Amino acid sequence: MQEIRNQFELFINGTISDSEWSHFSERLVREEFLKGEMVLENGDIENHLSFIESGVVRFYFPDEENDMTFAFAVANSFASAYDSFLTRNPSSYSIQALASTALWRIDYEDLQKVYELSNVGNKIGRLAAEDLYLKKFLRELSFMNDSATERYLALLKTQPELIQMVPLKYLASYIGVTPQALSRIRRRVVKVQK
Amino acid sequence: MQEIRNQFELFINGTISDSEWSHFSERLVREEFLKGEMVLENGDIENHLSFIESGVVRFYFPDEENDMTFAFAVANSFASAYDSFLTRNPSSYSIQALASTALWRIDYEDLQKVYELSNVGNKIGRLAAEDLYLKKFLRELSFMNDSATERYLALLKTQPELIQMVPLKYLASYIGVTPQALSRIRRRVVKVQK
């Protein structure tokens, strides 16, 4: 729990007072998901803001045969269908645990209370939105500038954990190619390294 | 000016009181740019939040031979390097008028004062961020799912004004293909319609 607090302070780049932290933390609930279990089904309204203690999840649009994976989240980051959470509309996508995953979650109503009691909530909210926006922006640029191979190499460099934990077919979808293409890309990359 | 107010009320999906509006509007300055003029040079810090009365602008990363255009903005929308505006860091991209363009602008310091005096500011800020995020999200999905032809057709449907006003080479960059490729795509599309 102390670890969670550290991560939050890191994220907002400041300290959180004991009273502020207790307002927040006493509403956090720990929840575990097994590999393959759904954290959120598309069509449901996202009711939680979740922070990942350990594990991995994928965000995707379900589709017979190939659903489209557009994001992953690993330990020490947020996992939430944030648009659904904010707008209170059903989520258009699903979230699934790709391994045993432990979350610390606060639900919508409780978070509103935290907003009233302190102002870290607002700061976290604003920073979370900015963070999301920036990530999408980088991803947009990557799609415009880089080849599939470059996106794979970037992933290797910035998130090597993912390559280990996530099945190739989901990585392929995320990168924007078919599993066959990614399999060949990977083969070429390994050859070059040898 | 009344028109601007209407557009803002439309955007926040609510009404703005006379006093709130006057706090805001008395700080708005009208500015005009000729075709080709720079609204913001990359490397400069964005000091304005601008609302477009008329005209078009393009957002792009300058680069010898082919700079990369990643967004356009037309009348009744915002035009600002919002990330630079928020973080007070130099902008990594430039904004240029593609036609005679009239802006209503508020500068950073003045906007902070508006934030203190009323709460529409916060609402506009949050909604602007959400709006930006959603647009990027849709663009990400388009890059993952759609072909260049499909992206062009989507643009034709949702922003036909752009096709008229913006030179093909910038549209091509935005869509993510070379000007030659877009020229051919357009030819095929026109043929199909006939």
Place this chain on the structure above:
DNA sequence: CGCCGAGTTGAACTGAATCAAGAAACGTGG
């Protein structure tokens, strides 16, 4: 008039999609 940037068109080439089949890994039930 002549130049220059924007757009078009052609030809060769390339990265990735698709279709198809086989190999490896994985989980489940006996």
Place this chain on the structure above:
DNA sequence: CCACGTTTCTTGATTCAGTTCAACTCGGCG
């Protein structure tokens, strides 16, 4: 703990969309 079936990954052959390089047309402007 092995055997079987299912899913995931790999590999090959073919096709296709888009790139690259190059030449040519068109319209505007000094």
